[in-house]
Amino acid sequence: MAKADFEIPELKEFPEVPPVVPGTMAHSQPFIAKPEFQESLNFPGELVDDWHDKAIDAMGDLLGKYRSLQVYLDSCVKCGACTDKCHYYLGTSDPKNMPVGRQDLLRKVYRRYFTFAGKYFPKLVGAEDLTKEVLDDWYVYFHQCSQCRRCSVFCPYGIDTAEISMAAREIMDRIGVGQKYCNEIIGKVYKIGNNLGLPEAALADTLEGLEEDVEDETGVAVKYPLDVKGADILLVTPSADFFAEPHVDGLIGYGKVFHEAGVSWTLSSKASEAANFGMFIGSYENMRRVSMRIREAALELGVKRIIFGECGHAWRVAYSFLNTLAGPFDFLDPKYPVPQHILEFTWGEMQKGTLNIDKSANDDMVVTFHDSCNVARASRMGPEPGGQFKIPRNVIKAVCNRFVDMAPETIHEKTFCCGGGGGLLTDDLMELRVKGAKPRMEALKNVIEEHGVTNMAAICAICKSQFTKVLPYYGMDMDMIVSVHQLVSNAIVLTGQTNDDDDDEDESAGDED
Amino acid sequence: MSFLTVAFAALFYAATLLLVVGLARRISLYWRTPAPLKIPTTPAPVTQGGVVLRMFREVVFFESLFKSTKWTWLFGWVFHMALFAVLFRHLRYFTEAESIMAVVTFVSPLFKYLAFAMIIGLLGLWGRRLFVDRVRYISAPSDHLMLLLLLLIGISGAMTTFVAHTDVVMVKAFFRSLMTFSFSDMPNLPNDPFIVVHLLLVAVLMIIFPISKLLHAPGVFFSPTRNQVDNPREQRHIADWARKLEQ
Numbered sequence: 001m002a003k004a005d006f007e008i009p010e011l012k013e014f015p016e017v018p019p020v021v022p023g024t025m026a027h028s029q030p031f032i033a034k035p036e037f038q039e040s041l042n043f044p045g046e047l048v049d050d051w052h053d054k055a056i057d058a059m060g061d062l063l064g065k066y067r068s069l070q071v072y073l074d075s076c077v078k079c080g081a082c083t084d085k086c087h088y089y090l091g092t093s094d095p096k097n098m099p100v101g102r103q104d105l106l107r108k109v110y111r112r113y114f115t116f117a118g119k120y121f122p123k124l125v126g127a128e129d130l131t132k133e134v135l136d137d138w139y140v141y142f143h144q145c146s147q148c149r150r151c152s153v154f155c156p157y158g159i160d161t162a163e164i165s166m167a168a169r170e171i172m173d174r175i176g177v178g179q180k181y182c183n184e185i186i187g188k189v190y191k192i193g194n195n196l197g198l199p200e201a202a203l204a205d206t207l208e209g210l211e212e213d214v215e216d217e218t219g220v221a222v223k224y225p226l227d228v229k230g231a232d233i234l235l236v237t238p239s240a241d242f243f244a245e246p247h248v249d250g251l252i253g254y255g256k257v258f259h260e261a262g263v264s265w266t267l268s269s270k271a272s273e274a275a276n277f278g279m280f281i282g283s284y285e286n287m288r289r290v291s292m293r294i295r296e297a298a299l300e301l302g303v304k305r306i307i308f309g310e311c312g313h314a315w316r317v318a319y320s321f322l323n324t325l326a327g328p329f330d331f332l333d334p335k336y337p338v339p340q341h342i343l344e345f346t347w348g349e350m351q352k353g354t355l356n357i358d359k360s361a362n363d364d365m366v367v368t369f370h371d372s373c374n375v376a377r378a379s380r381m382g383p384e385p386g387g388q389f390k391i392p393r394n395v396i397k398a399v400c401n402r403f404v405d406m407a408p409e410t411i412h413e414k415t416f417c418c419g420g421g422g423g424l425l426t427d428d429l430m431e432l433r434v435k436g437a438k439p440r441m442e443a444l445k446n447v448i449e450e451h452g453v454t455n456m457a458a459i460c461a462i463c464k465s466q467f468t469k470v471l472p473y474y475g476m477d478m479d480m481i482v483s484v485h486q487l488v489s490n491a492i493v494l495t496g497q498t499n500d501d502d503d504d505e506d507e508s509a510g511d512e513d
Numbered sequence: 514m515s516f517l518t519v520a521f522a523a524l525f526y527a528a529t530l531l532l533v534v535g536l537a538r539r540i541s542l543y544w545r546t547p548a549p550l551k552i553p554t555t556p557a558p559v560t561q562g563g564v565v566l567r568m569f570r571e572v573v574f575f576e577s578l579f580k581s582t583k584w585t586w587l588f589g590w591v592f593h594m595a596l597f598a599v600l601f602r603h604l605r606y607f608t609e610a611e612s613i614m615a616v617v618t619f620v621s622p623l624f625k626y627l628a629f630a631m632i633i634g635l636l637g638l639w640g641r642r643l644f645v646d647r648v649r650y651i652s653a654p655s656d657h658l659m660l661l662l663l664l665l666i667g668i669s670g671a672m673t674t675f676v677a678h679t680d681v682v683m684v685k686a687f688f689r690s691l692m693t694f695s696f697s698d699m700p701n702l703p704n705d706p707f708i709v710v711h712l713l714l715v716a717v718l719m720i721i722f723p724i725s726k727l728l729h730a731p732g733v734f735f736s737p738t739r740n741q742v743d744n745p746r747e748q749r750h751i752a753d754w755a756r757k758l759e760q
Contacts, residue, residue: 017647019646020646020647020650022650063546064546065546065547065549065752065754066546066547066548066549067543067546067547067548067735067737068548068552068736068737068738070542070543070546071543071546071732071735071736071737072732072736074539074726074728074729074732075726075728075729075732075733075736076726076729077656077726077729078642078648078651078652078653078656078726079578079585079589079638079648080582080585080641080642080645080647080648080651081577081578081581081582081585082581083647083648083651084582084647085581095647095650095651098647098650098651100651101650101651104651115724116724117655117721117724117725121655123654124653124654124655124658125653125654125655125725126653126654126655149554149738152554152738153554153577153580154577154578154580154581155577155581156571156575156577156578156581156589156729156733157729157732157733157736157739158554158571158577158733158736158737158738158739159736159738160552160554160738163552284549284550284755284758285758288755288758319745319746320550320551320552320745321550321551321745323745323746323748323749323750324549324550324551324745324749324750324751324755327749328749337746337747338746339746376555377554377555378552378554378555379555380555380556380557380743383559384559385555385556385557385558385559385743386556388555388556389556413554413555413556414580
């Protein structure tokens, strides 16, 4: 079990809602962004002198630009429906991690400066002046929200705390209080093209290495092309897919699927990152600037389609926002939705029958599936509502014989965040990440004990990294996490593939054509 | 005319004006404020018709609240539906239309008892606010006072029906003359405490409606997570202020 200097929550068979314990997470906050990172995003380097007035101005500006913010700050009736829905509250007991508790940090200032009741009867309606203490609270608790939208499912008015958190982070950025992790990463995207700061040469090397590995293993020359002009498909995938485990096994899988489907595709060194941390900091301008790289890459390479790899919030930005931010995509082939998810592509190929699958290759696993929050509650796959739940499961079931779902109140639209989303996947927030993972860990442990589940598949780079790191704290094996396309990769039998020695049955070899 | 009658006439004109103007301004603000991004909570309907259905389920059945907590749903839904039924019965004070009066008279024997359902719903909601630690934590004084106000309105109203009958003919004549601005034949309001308290508190409720959390009533219709169609790939959605960034 991983060592920790904080108490690791105990996993229960029947999850409980903890009693309110104020302040348990008041000490948790991420590092502040250095001036240089702030400035590359067009934000002031450090807390400005007239921060109070600037913050209120920024709030007023956002209230005029976002109906969600205006309506949600007005509409809450404090019914309590959301209070037991946030994984961070369930894992920490801190009432400011209840969705409404978190919203109220902003709402009390909104009421004080923008509403009649708050201006004249502040005590009555819980309105408060914006003080340095309140600002500090904002920094602490708006960096304990992963913007997973689980609360918005249960709110009778659809109030989405993610919208409030994004606005709060934008206000803080505008007065010079940015979060290091997010803003440094966005800076890297501008400078180098991806979150990890992998330059083009390193990327090319990595892809070449992958080609060699796949050929060694299968005897088939599967290509992982970079910057190929005139390719049909531009694949945009999170940069973790280039080297992190188990992400890279997913990338190998995408390549195999494209290879078997017989389509031409390419990655782009310019848009070598699907993630868009502009969303996490609620900055439309930055989100747009990050998105424009994809448009530019698609134009420069002359592709016909854009497909996104496995990533949660990236898919939200791609599916829900890309057309808005960087559209219209009238230069692409109108036969295909823009953009598509790799799972939509793979499932389409499976239905066409172009993929030769040997399910027994995954017989050493009993697999469950973690619905990523942003895919589940902020996007879709396929033509039908809910396709984002069905298509990944269909693909998993097509390549695995043994699949089990976790408890119904922890999957689909009610899925729990991994605990590391929304710009919180940083080591300075380790305690929060471990505690926030508790509800998911509980559900996972239950299917391990009841159904012998050995692996959990995920379709998000952040989920994969977060679970890899957090599972050991709960006494589970970090290798449990697999990419969905890793399962596909295991089971796919490439045309002309030579068998590995360790293939168990000869039968499967006969399946090749 | 008695002083009470004059005072209440003035009060109800003022309250109505504040309610109508206040709500109109708020709704116009919600209407004018753009929603720059597609943020429906998914799975979401892919057609406008589907969105209408989703909103209908939300407003009539409190679908999301039902998913969340059954007790809050039960008390909240019972309170709201009983409130609408009771309000419907109040139409008899404002209309002469025979068709409406016929329906009101028909449902009255049943609907009048829904005042108790309304009170029970409110007590249940207050109970949660007092005894569930999470809900207690998020409650401001105004949240308690709002429940108190609604309870007193419900109880005082029920008293006029079930305990000390008010002269409803006089009350109706009073409101009809307010509505038709015919002050010459305006009758005096019955001078009994329950109706006075009831009317006073209703006027207070009308006045605070547009400046309180009661804005959830128009707010839900403007909630982007509930009223947007899930079709971002098919239709480009862009706000005016965002379009300016493209130039």
